[in-house]
Amino acid sequence: MKTLIKNIKELLQVRDIHIDKLEGSEMKNLPVIQNAYLLIENDNIKDYGSMMDCPSETAIDKVIDATGQTVLPTWVDSHTHLVYAGNRELEFVDRINGLSYEEIFERGGGILNSAKKLQETSEDDLYQQSSKRLEEIIKQGTGAVEIKSGYGLTLESELKMLRVIKRLKENYPVAIKATFLGAHAFPTKYKDNHQGYIDLLINEMIPAIAQENLANYIDAFLETGYFSVAETEKIMQAGQKYGLTPKIHVNQFTAIGGIKSCVENGALSVDHLEVVTEEDIEALKGSKTMPVALPTCSFFISIPYTPARKLLDAGLPLAIASDSNPGTTPSGNMNFVVATACIKMRMTPEEAINAATINGAYAMEVGTDYGSITKGKKASLIITKPLNSFYELPYAFGSNLIDKVILNGELQ
Ligand SMILES: N=CN[C@@H](CCC(=O)O)C(=O)O
Numbered sequence: 001m002k003t004l005i006k007n008i009k010e011l012l013q014v015r016d017i018h019i020d021k022l023e024g025s026e027m028k029n030l031p032v033i034q035n036a037y038l039l040i041e042n043d044n045i046k047d048y049g050s051m052m053d054c055p056s057e058t059a060i061d062k063v064i065d066a067t068g069q070t071v072l073p074t075w076v077d078s079h080t081h082l083v084y085a086g087n088r089e090l091e092f093v094d095r096i097n098g099l100s101y102e103e104i105f106e107r108g109g110g111i112l113n114s115a116k117k118l119q120e121t122s123e124d125d126l127y128q129q130s131s132k133r134l135e136e137i138i139k140q141g142t143g144a145v146e147i148k149s150g151y152g153l154t155l156e157s158e159l160k161m162l163r164v165i166k167r168l169k170e171n172y173p174v175a176i177k178a179t180f181l182g183a184h185a186f187p188t189k190y191k192d193n194h195q196g197y198i199d200l201l202i203n204e205m206i207p208a209i210a211q212e213n214l215a216n217y218i219d220a221f222l223e224t225g226y227f228s229v230a231e232t233e234k235i236m237q238a239g240q241k242y243g244l245t246p247k248i249h250v251n252q253f254t255a256i257g258g259i260k261s262c263v264e265n266g267a268l269s270v271d272h273l274e275v276v277t278e279e280d281i282e283a284l285k286g287s288k289t290m291p292v293a294l295p296t297c298s299f300f301i302s303i304p305y306t307p308a309r310k311l312l313d314a315g316l317p318l319a320i321a322s323d324s325n326p327g328t329t330p331s332g333n334m335n336f337v338v339a340t341a342c343i344k345m346r347m348t349p350e351e352a353i354n355a356a357t358i359n360g361a362y363a364m365e366v367g368t369d370y371g372s373i374t375k376g377k378k379a380s381l382i383i384t385k386p387l388n389s390f391y392e393l394p395y396a397f398g399s400n401l402i403d404k405v406i407l408n409g410e411l412q
């Protein structure tokens, strides 16, 4: 099956040779072909180039005329909690009325509230609720997504979440990676017995999850009042024994030396980073760990934004992701993430698009197939509505500017 997209006004993120990630000033460069074509064969990008070299349409099964439209690779959302039960709109109102995220947690809300709801929800119901959200983000242009557990907090419920992620992976044409986040919060029962919960995570949950091959990564909420540096180190090391690479929530509210520890423990990514110190930046320099900012979390709970300029000016790479979850970001819309990164973090559109494609793909290890227009990669593409230029994508932040989404060569 061959599909030709012709008369593309701007073909974005064209990389003849696959690159792993972009750092510092490299992120300013977003290669574009004006007046381009793109040829899809089955589920792959077969060829692309200027319209002057467009192949003849005789052997083509389907032709899409993209006059005036922009084509770019689908978004890679490397940090979500897309599988959850119910929502937390009452806490949203509590925050409007003056309570902070921490105060809500201290009153038994927050993550523990979502865990209670999830424990009471059947696996089928959880699958139905989550598949609606997955379908929504596909329409919004996401072609690869990482999904975490972490609202179960018991062996049974963590397995339930991870099995739902596995079913989503089997049933949708999106690349999905699963992360075990049993260390999201201490369940009330273990409030004064942290070691008891850590033993449960290490001795029972991680082995059971590995046995069913349900996760790619291990995560923890490394934060004052949640998991300490020492506790997170134990969890990262236990995960690694089972082949789970760390991707860690860190520096959301406080900087307590977590980033250095994550880098030393081989973390693929460190995520949140609303608070960043000079020591954190030094620890990241020269490492393989991708910093991941979650701008729409900052937007929703009114906390500082990750200091993108500071990180980029230090020569570091940066990815951006949605953090879709019921507490801090009830949206998985990567278009809004890109816009917020530009509007609030002063990333240029080029930098934000690089952060949401190539660098996102690095942060969930799908770069060989996703993240750029490169021959042989998956034909997972966004075709926008007619635009003056791609700058309109973050500029018109509230508009739906997507005309079509193609995933693995199939029009959605
Ligand atoms: N901060 C930790 N975890 C999630 C939110 C969890 C929740 O409030 O449900 C986050 O990334 O923002």
Ligand SMILES: [Zn+2]
Residues within 6 Å of the ligand: 079, 080, 081, 249, 323, 325
């Ligand atoms: Zn998160």
